Amino acid sequence: MPTTEQTRDLPSQYDPAATEAAIYQRWIDAGVFSADEKRSKRNGGDRDPFVIVMPPPNVTAVLHMGHGLNNTVQDVVIRWRRMVGDEALWVPGTDHAGIATQNIMEKQLAAEGKSKADLGREKFIERTVAFVEETGGEILRQLRAIGASADWNRTAYTFSPELSVGVREAFVQLYERGLIYRGHRVIHWCPRCLTSLSDEEAEHSEETGSLYHIAYPVVGAKKNETLTVATTRPETMLGDVAVAVHPDDERYKKLVGKSVLLPIANVEIPIIADEYVDPAFGTGVVKITPAHDPNDFEVGKRHKLSMPVIMSPDGTMANAADAGHRVPAELIGIDRFEARERIIRTLEKSKQLVKVESHQHAVRHCYRCDTVVEPRLSDQWFVKMEPLAKPALQAVRDGTIRILPERWEAVYINWLENIRDWNISRQLWWGHRIPVWYCDSCKCEIVSRTDVSACEKCGGAVRQDDDVLDTWFSSWLFPISTLGWPDKSSAALAAFYPTDDLVTAPEILFFWVARMIMAGYAFMGAAPFHTVYLTGTVRDMNHVKMSKSLGNGIDPLDVVAAYGADALRYTVVAGMGMGADLMLDPKDLERSFAPGRNFATKLWNIGRFLLSNVGSQTVRSVDELSDDELTLPDRWILARLNTAIFECDAALGPARPEKGTWRQEERYIGLRLSEYAESARRFVWNELADWYLETTKTRIAAGGDDAEVARAVLTHAFDYALRLLHPIMPFITETLWQRLPLPVIAERPEFLAVAGWPIAVPLGSDDKSAVTQFDLVREAVGAVRQIRSDYSIPPATMLDVSIRSNRHARVFKDSSPLIGRLSRSTVSVDGQSDTAGAAHAVLTDGTELIVPLGGIVDLKKECTKLRGELEQLDKQLDSLTKRLENEGFISRAPVHVVESERRKRDEWLKRREQLAEKVKAVCGG
C-alpha cells in the first residue's frame, strides 16, 4: 500500500520555513480571516459574532515576545471561535503613540544636529507622517509571521482620518456634557519631553533621598528665633509663599500670623495654620510652594496665596512673570538638581541648614523617558472621571464584565473608586490637536467637531489650542472607533459591538482597559466586552522582564525562522498558566522552545506514518462503522478522543456569558489555554501515538476488512486531533490536514481553519468499559516492560507471559499480539505457571501477571507494602464507619454530605476487597 511517491511527498524532517508563508497566503487569498457584517446574528445573519479588538501596538514598535504572547493568545481564541462557527472578527491596528513617536523623531533630528524647533510644527508633523508611512505597520506584517488571523481589511490606526473623527466627537460630546474642562492646577510635568502627563503616566519608584531641615528666621522675633522646615526638594523653596503649621500645634500656635524671611529669595512670607500639616512628621512645619506641589497648591487656594512659578518648562531655574526676583541671578538657567546642590551649599554657609536626614520616598518618573517629573502649575484640559467611572465600576461588580485572573478585579475596583480627573492635554506636536479655538478679540472659546476659521460671535480671527490630546484619548475609543463610531448607522458597529474578549498586559489596565470600559458606556451605553484577560509577563531565567534595552529579549521572528511559528505558539501557550509569567531563556532558544518544536515534529511524524501506512485512498467514515467491526483499541481511542474534546472545551470555557452577565459559577472558568494545550497534547502523544497508532500497525499490515476499520479510525482520530490543535498550531495542522484521506462528505471545507470544531458526545457504558478494559491492557504491557527493565532483559530475549485473570481472559487473549509485540513477549492467558522463580505483577483488577525468570524473585517487599496499605485502609474504613453509625452526625450533617460519605465507604469497601485479593496473591495463602 505505501508508495515511495507518497512518502516522498512529506519530507522526513518538518521544515516550517518552507511551508508557513505559502499557507498563510492561501488563507488570505481565500478570505478566511475576513468577517462579514451580514453574517452576524445582530444583522440578520445566522452566526453569533465573536470579536476581539487587538491592543494596538505603537506604530513604531517592532515585534517582541510580549506581543508574541499576547497575540498568540488572541489568535488561539479567535481561531477556536471561527472553527466553532462564530462570525469571528479580530480587528488589528496600531497606535500613533504621541510621546513615544515624537521622542523617536526628536532623537532622529538630534542625530542630524537639529531640533524640532528648527523644523517648525508643520514640517515636523510632515516628517513624522512620512516616517510612520514608511516604517509603521511593520509590526503588523510581523504578526502575520506568527500566524495572526486578523481581518487585515479592517486594519485601524488611531491617527487615521476616520478614527480622528471619533476623537473629536468624543471630545465635543464630553465637553457638551460638562465632563471636559480646562483646569489651572499642579500637574506632572516632564522636563525632558516638555509636556504634562497624566497621573498614570507618572510612575512611582521608591528612592532614597535626603530630607533637608532648613531654618527660616522669624521676622521681628527677639532672639534670632527660627522656624525649621523639612523638605526633599530645597530648590522649590524659592517658590515658597508661606510656612504652615497645624492649628492645634502648641509649639507654634503663637507664631501663626507672623512672618518668616525666606532665605536666598529674601522675601517675607506668612506663617499660616492648616489642618493639612501633620505635626508628627519632621518638624511639624511645612513650606508652602503652591506652584510646585499639588498639596501646597490646595493649601494655597484655601489661603488665597500667590503662586509664583520659579522654574522653566525644561527644569531650569527661572522667574516666571509672577515670581519677581525670587530666583537670584546666579541660579537662573541652572538645572533643578544642580540648583538644589547650590542652594544647600549656600544655606550651609549661612548656617541655615540645620540637618540632612536620609529619607525613603517615592519619586515619580516619566513613563516614556524615566526623567523625574516636576509638579508644575499650568493650564490643562481634564476629563471629569467620576461620572464615567460609575457604570464601569458597576459592570465589574455585577458580572457584566469579568477580569481574569480574578484578583485583578479588586485592583480595578480600587482604582475606579479612587478615580481622579484625567489630564488629557499634552504639549506635544504629534497627536490629535485639541478641537478648541480661541478668539482673541471677543475672548470666546469655541469647541467644534469641524475646523473653525472665524469666530462665531464676532467673526474675528481664531487660533486653535496648541496642545494635542493624550494618546490614550484616542485608544480608549478603539473598540467603537474601529467599528465605525461615531457613525451610528455603521453596519460593523451594529454587527460586532459589543465585542467579546480583550486580551492585554496588566500594565495597561488603567491606561487603557478601564478607560475603554468608560468610553463604551459613555458613547455606546454598553460595555465594550464581557471578558478582560490579563496575560503574564515574559521574563528571562533570572525572572527579569524581557526588554530591548536590557538586551535580554527574544525576537519572535528568530524563533519562527529556526523552529516555526507553531513551535513558538505551542511553547507560549503551554507554558503560561492563567496570569502566570512565562520564563524563557534568551541565551538558549533551542531549549526554550523545545516543547513546541518537539511536539510539532511528533505531529509531523504521525502524519508521515499515516501517509505511508494509511495511504491516500479515501477511508470509510467512522459513522458507518458498525459496533461489532470496532476492536477494543478502536473503541478505546474513540472514547479517549471524546474525553479530549470534552477537556479542551472545558478548558477554553464558555465563550460568552450564557445570560448576558456572568453567573458566579461560570465567571472564572475558561480561557485556561495551558490546560487546553495539555489535554490536546496528551491525547495526541500519549494516547493516539503511543498506543493506538501502535495497535494499527499489525492490523493494517494484515489487510482485509479490519485494516479498513483501523485506517478509518486512525484517520478520524488524527483528523479530530488536528482540529483540536489548529488554534494553537495553525500551520502544521493545516498542512497535514490537507493531505488526510478523509472520507468523502458533501461539505468538506477547503481549510482546516474553517473546518468544524469537534463536538463531544456523552460516553455510553460500552465506551466506558472499553476504556477500562484497554487501560488494563496498557497496565499489563507496562508491567511486562517494568519487569524487563528491572531484570535487565535484553529486547531480543523473548518472555513467556502468563496471565491469570478471572474476569478479563478474553481481553488479554485479544490483546496478546499487542502485549507480545510491544514487549517482545509471548502471552498465554490462563496458562499454568509455577510462581517459583517468576516475576509477578498484580494489576488493579486483581489479575496476576506471571513472567517466568531464570533467577529467584523476592516478593517479600511487595507483600509488606501491600499489607501496610491494607492496614491503613482498614483504619480509615473503621473511622468512617463509626461516623456513619453516629446518630449525631447523621442528624446534623446535610443529606448530600451523608450520601457522599456513604458512597465513599462503598468505594473503599470495594477497594479493600481488591487489595485483600492482591495481598493473597502476592503474599500467598
Next chain:
RNA sequence: GGGCGAGUAGCUCAGUUGGUUAGAGCGCCUGCCUUACACGCAGGAAGUCGGGGGUUCGAGUCCCUCCUCGCCCACCA
C-alpha cells in the same frame, strides 16, 4: 503607608468540595538508532508541599502565626 498574590521535584508550574502511592513539561540517570519520529522509545531516581502551631480518624488543601519573594496603589513635606 494601604491592598493583593505567591512559596509543591534541580527549573517552570498543575493539584477541583480535606480521602488510595502528590502530578506534568524541561532537566537528570539507565537501556535502546525497534522501517512515523534519537526533536525519538522504554524504564527510573528525585518532593518533611516555606517554618511553627491548631481543627480532624485523615491536611498540600481548612484556621492561627511567623518568615521570604512578587505585584498594584498612595499628596506626609
